[in-house]
Amino acid sequence: MRQTQNQQGQSQSQCFDEMWGRNDGLREPYGKFNEWFAEEDPARLRAKQREAEEVFRLTGITFNVYGREEAAERLIPFDIVPRIISGREWTKLERGIEQRVRAINAFLHDIYHRQEIVRAGRLPAEMISKNAAFIPEMIGVTPPGGIYTHIVGIDLVRTGDDDFFVLEDNARTPSGVSYMLENRETMLRMFPELFSQNRVQPVSDYPRELHRSLSACAPNATTDTPVVAVMTPGIYNSAYYEHSFLADKMGVELVEGSDLRVVDGRIAMRTTQGYKAIDVIYRRIDDDYLDPLNFNPESALGVPGIMDVYRAGGITIANAPGTGIADDKAIYSYMPDIVEFYTGEKAILQNVPTWRCSDPSSLQYVLDNLADLVVKEVHGSGGYGMLIGPTASKKEIAEFRDKLKSRPGNYIAQPTLSLSTVPIFTKSGLAPRHVDLRPFVLVSPDGIKITPGGLTRVALKKGSLVVNSSQGGGTKDTWVLGD
Amino acid sequence: MLGKTAGGLYWMSRYLERSENTARMIEAGQRIALTRSSSDEEWISILQAAGTLAGYNAKYDTITGDTAIDWMLRDPANASSVMSVVEMARNNAKLVRTALTREVWEAINECWMVLKDCLARKVSERDLPQVLSKVRQRAAFVRGAMHGTMLRNDIYDFARIGTFIERADNTSRILDVKYYVLLPTALSVGSSIDNVQWESILSSVSAEGGYRLTYGQKVLPHQISQFLILDKRMPRSLSFCIHKIRDNLEYLTQDYGTRLPSADMADALCRSVSERSIHDIFEMGLHEFIAGFLLDLSALGQQTELDYRFNE
Numbered sequence: 162m163r164q165t166q167n168q169q170g171q172s173q174s175q176c177f178d179e180m181w182g183r184n185d186g187l188r189e190p191y192g193k194f195n196e197w198f199a200e201e202d203p204a205r206l207r208a209k210q211r212e213a214e215e216v217f218r219l220t221g222i223t224f225n226v227y228g229r230e231e232a233a234e235r236l237i238p239f240d241i242v243p244r245i246i247s248g249r250e251w252t253k254l255e256r257g258i259e260q261r262v263r264a265i266n267a268f269l270h271d272i273y274h275r276q277e278i279v280r281a282g283r284l285p286a287e288m289i290s291k292n293a294a295f296i297p298e299m300i301g302v303t304p305p306g307g308i309y310t311h312i313v314g315i316d317l318v319r320t321g322d323d324d325f326f327v328l329e330d331n332a333r334t335p336s337g338v339s340y341m342l343e344n345r346e347t348m349l350r351m352f353p354e355l356f357s358q359n360r361v362q363p364v365s366d367y368p369r370e371l372h373r374s375l376s377a378c379a380p381n382a383t384t385d386t387p388v389v390a391v392m393t394p395g396i397y398n399s400a401y402y403e404h405s406f407l408a409d410k411m412g413v414e415l416v417e418g419s420d421l422r423v424v425d426g427r428i429a430m431r432t433t434q435g436y437k438a439i440d441v442i443y444r445r446i447d448d449d450y451l452d453p454l455n456f457n458p459e460s461a462l463g464v465p466g467i468m469d470v471y472r473a474g475g476i477t478i479a480n481a482p483g484t485g486i487a488d489d490k491a492i493y494s495y496m497p498d499i500v501e502f503y504t505g506e507k508a509i510l511q512n513v514p515t516w517r518c519s520d521p522s523s524l525q526y527v528l529d530n531l532a533d534l535v536v537k538e539v540h541g542s543g544g545y546g547m548l549i550g551p552t553a554s555k556k557e558i559a560e561f562r563d564k565l566k567s568r569p570g571n572y573i574a575q576p577t578l579s580l581s582t583v584p585i586f587t588k589s590g591l592a593p594r595h596v597d598l599r600p601f602v603l604v605s606p607d608g609i610k611i612t613p614g615g616l617t618r619v620a621l622k623k624g625s626l627v628v629n630s631s632q633g634g635g636t637k638d639t640w641v642l643g644d
Numbered sequence: 645m646l647g648k649t650a651g652g653l654y655w656m657s658r659y660l661e662r663s664e665n666t667a668r669m670i671e672a673g674q675r676i677a678l679t680r681s682s683s684d685e686e687w688i689s690i691l692q693a694a695g696t697l698a699g700y701n702a703k704y705d706t707i708t709g710d711t712a713i714d715w716m717l718r719d720p721a722n723a724s725s726v727m728s729v730v731e732m733a734r735n736n737a738k739l740v741r742t743a744l745t746r747e748v749w750e751a752i753n754e755c756w757m758v759l760k761d762c763l764a765r766k767v768s769e770r771d772l773p774q775v776l777s778k779v780r781q782r783a784a785f786v787r788g789a790m791h792g793t794m795l796r797n798d799i800y801d802f803a804r805i806g807t808f809i810e811r812a813d814n815t816s817r818i819l820d821v822k823y824y825v826l827l828p829t830a831l832s833v834g835s836s837i838d839n840v841q842w843e844s845i846l847s848s849v850s851a852e853g854g855y856r857l858t859y860g861q862k863v864l865p866h867q868i869s870q871f872l873i874l875d876k877r878m879p880r881s882l883s884f885c886i887h888k889i890r891d892n893l894e895y896l897t898q899d900y901g902t903r904l905p906s907a908d909m910a911d912a913l914c915r916s917v918s919e920r921s922i923h924d925i926f927e928m929g930l931h932e933f934i935a936g937f938l939l940d941l942s943a944l945g946q947q948t949e950l951d952y953r954f955n956e
Contacts (some may be wrong), residue, residue: 220746221738221753396738409742419956420648431647433798433952434900 176579177321178593179244190245190642193358198242198591206241206586209351213239216350222343222402238635239344240585241351244596244617248362248644251613254317254325254600257509259609260500262313262602265332265487267503269309273299273483283498288491293540296448296483298455302472304481305380306606311479312371312443313602314338314616317510319581326511326578327496328597330488333480334445337616337636338601339403342367342410344638345614360643362613368410370603370610371443377605378477379440387440389413390430392421394446394462399631404445416442423466428476441477448482490539490573491517513578519570527574528565531558534574536565549626551577580626583637585619595620597628598639613641645743650802651954652740656752657806659733660783663726665814667779669694670716672848674772677709680840687712693814693821693848696724713772718763726779727763730756745793748786755782798899801892802952808892809945812885815872816941818848820934826865827930842868849880869930870922882937883917889944890914896952904951909944916940 177183180191187195217236246254271277272295278284289295314335316328345364349356372389379387390413393404408415420430421439429436444451450460455468470476486492492499494515500508516523516534527534536548548561565572582593600615617637618628628634673690680686687707691697696715699722704711718727734756741749758778767775794800819826825841842863846852849872858875859867875881890910897903916937925933949955 218757219750219754221749396735401738405738405741414646414649415742416646417648420646431953431956433645433647433650434902435953 176595177319177581179319179581179583179596180591181593182322190247190250190640194243194245194355197355197358203590207588210239210241210586213241213347213351216347217343220343222339237340237630238621239347240619240621240635240637241348242584242586242591243348243355243638243640244583244598244619245359245640245642248642251641253509255611257325258315258600258602258611260504260506260509261315261327261330261496262310262604262609264496264500264503265313265330266307266309266604268499269481269484269487270303270307271503272486273302278499278502281502283502284495288495289486292486292489292491294448294483294485294489296486298468298472299481299483304378305474305477306378308378308479308604308606309481309484310487311375311378311481311604313604314599315602317598317600318513318578319596319598320579321581324511326513328513329490330493330496331599332488333447333485335599335601336400336403336445337599337618338367339406340636341601341612341614341616341639342406344636348638359640361640362643364612364614367601367612368407370612371407372411372413374603374605374607374610375441375443375477375479377607378479380474380477381440388438389441389443390416390439392416392418392442392444392446394450398445400445407443418446418460418462418464421464421467423464423470426470426473426475428464428467428470439476441479443479448485451478451482490515490537491519494573513575516574518565518572518574523574524565524569527572528562531562531565533577535577536561536572536574539571539573549577552624552626577626583617583619585621585635585637592623594623595626595628596637614639645798647953647955649740649743650798650952651949652736653743653799653802654806654809654948654954656733656736656740657803658810659729659736660752660755660786661807661810662724662729662814663733664780664783665811666694666716666724666726666729667776668850669818669848670713671773671776672844674709674713675847676840676844684708686844689821690848691716693817694724695817696722699723710769714766717767717775727759730759730779743799745789747789747793751782751786751789755786758782796895798896801895801899804892805889805948808885808888809941809948811880812882812889812941813938815849815880815882815885816934816938818845819869819872820931820938823931823934826869827926839863845872851878851880854878866922866926869925873925873933874917874920874922876918886910886913886917886941893948906944906947906951909940909947913937913940913944 314331391408427438580595584591603610
């Protein structure tokens with residue numbers, strides 16, 4: 162008990178801690194965890210922490226960092242303190258996520274067909290026509306089952322008891338679900354007692370649900386057992402571990418472009434006994450690399466002609482080509498309108514206020530307030546190429562100002578949110594660190610399914626707001642309690 | 645199963661087998677270096693048997709035990725160095741990870757992690773025995789995990805074919821490099837130099853104990869040939885390996901319900917070994933026999949790749 166109370170005193174009072182609130186006492190979901198932790202011997206926990214890392218190393222749960230030779234394969238640090246969400250909090254999140262995902266699918270269908278939202282004057286036409294993520298080849302194409310985003314991983318952040326914001330929609334190829342599953346497995350193995358004391362909703366059904374959801378989207382849904390495959394760019398891709406993990410857990414083949422070709426109007430994979438047709442391909446490569454005949458001709462990763470088969474209804478590609486426009490950071494700022502336009506309801510989940518730097522008056526505001534804002538590249542990801550005003554040096558701000566002036570349309574800006582914290586286990590006991598949350602959503606004609614849990618990323622450095630694994634962030638097991 | 649997966653399993657197993665064989669050859673070379681005065685000749689034949697003499701000569705001007713060991717253990721420029729092949733075995737394992745049990749993957753991954761660590765720097769003479777035994781031990785762990793946890797299906801068949809093609813290739817190369825000391829005419833020489841050579845051949849395929857059990861203390865060259873080529877009980881003999889390859893191709897034939905050219909080739913190769921006595925082989929020429937076997941073996945490997953569509 163001594164330890165946790167000390168930490169409570171230390172936690173930064175201005176931001177919301179998910180265990181201790183704003184210094185107003187232990188929050189309910191953490192009650193049993195706190196009792197358990199108070200009884201634990203820190204030395205044993207430290208040993209457990211090392212044990213967890215050893216398991217990850219042995220299993221090869223690694224990611225590759227681009228352009229860093231010495232660290233070709235790295236582990237994402239794992240913290241043993243779970244991030245705990247109550248069932249009540251989750252139910253609200255679920256409703257918000259479901260609403261948002263429905264809107265995103267309706268939006269995608271609309272912009273590749275009649276573009277009602279543009280006709281209605283709710284979205285400027287150039288947001289679509291001039292957007293690199295808009296794929297003209299998809300105009301007039303309706304994917305099997307009408308689903309565009311089969312798998313979504315919406316990034317959420319929290320600033321208070323009841324305040325969740327969507328940071329990014331990740332509608333193309335969200336990664337990290339293997340960490341959700343492996344983190345849970347690791348916790349179950351190391352601290353079984355915690356799971357008998359708390360009613361934690363299971364996440365382990367995810368691979369089966371994923372398989373079911375993908376199968377339900379097969380082009381010819383009358384096929385009893387559609388052939389599903391996971392497509393990877395190969396073993397050097399940063400998320401290769403996850404690709405093989407998902408193929409393994411679903412019991413399907415893990416294919417690369419070189420395994421595939423068009424045979425009799427279908428996409429088929431080369432097996433030891435000849436070519437075998439695939440119905441649904443869960444691809445983990447970008448649109449641009451998908452088809453050298455239709456997109457980037459330099460791509461050696463894709464399948465020549467897959468887009469033609471797709472347009473003829475011969476295969477389901479998950480997620481559909483062209484979905485990237487829905488998680489574009491410039492489109493993001495319109496999401497509240499988009500949700501309202503397609504669902505007829507106010508958005509349940511809030512958007513972070515966003516200044517579009519393409520707009521001259523917004524640009525002026527952003528330039529005047531750089532030191533207080535977060536500025537992101539419209540097409541960037543992984544925390545690269547962004548400016549975090551409050552922690553940046555004068556020099557960094559000055560340099561960024563020049564970049565911003567020369568290509569304003571390339572940037573958006575947001576206020577620095579006071580992200581919630583969750584304790585991590587450090588040498589001196591529990592210490593608060595900033596987190597975000599990525600729940601995983603599956604969409605099929607049968608409905609929308611959200612796994613109770615997700616990937617919690619945590620900034621391991623004190624005060625840091627950058628949770629990206631490529632920038633030294635870690636992960637936690639995420640619990641949703643059953644009520 | 646994907647053709648690529650079959651290929652990955654085959655190559656993963658070949659590379660793992662090669663790591664162990666290379667360690668064994670270094671061990672044999674080092675032993676001779678420690679017990680006899682002149683060993684440079686021995687390192688030349690070892691590099692030759694490992695198929696890396698040309699690469700070595702391109703990098704070094706002279707042959708010493710020190711540089712030969714470093715070259716064979718850890719030089720990234722040598723595609724057959726222990727570190728290179730373990731790295732390639734792991735990359736192939738990564739490629740076929742969905743076909744492996746967790747135990748097998750972890751054994752390979754750990755093999756790579758352990759060796760990467762202990763081969764990060766040049767290995768001193770003092771640490772060499774320990775490092776070499778680690779290489780063999782790690783390969784044994786992987787084999788044990790495969791034996792104990794994998795289904796006996798096509799996945800296992802392709803892995804086994806790779807293992808035995810590599811092993812047969814290794815034994816034949818050792819015999820090919822040293823064939824002249826095994827010729828019947830060599831017996832009349834009977835010098836102590838020949839004893840060294842015979843000892844080296846047996847130890848580089850871990851066969852000293854097996855040989856003694858079978859033939860007693862007296863080492864005779866035609867018995868060595870008999871043992872390493874024709875003895876079906878000796879797990880590194882050509883006969884043993886080629887029969888295993890044939891069996892596994894036969895399982896695939898039954899499993900898939902189609903007989904492909906590779907199965908016939910393996911059958912023919914089996915006959916070419918089992919229908920001959922060691923005297924027939926000496927009659928036709930030991931060197932000619934081994935050279936022919938190596939060619940047939942390589943053709944069989946290529947035919948297997950083709951039959952089961954490893955590549956596009």
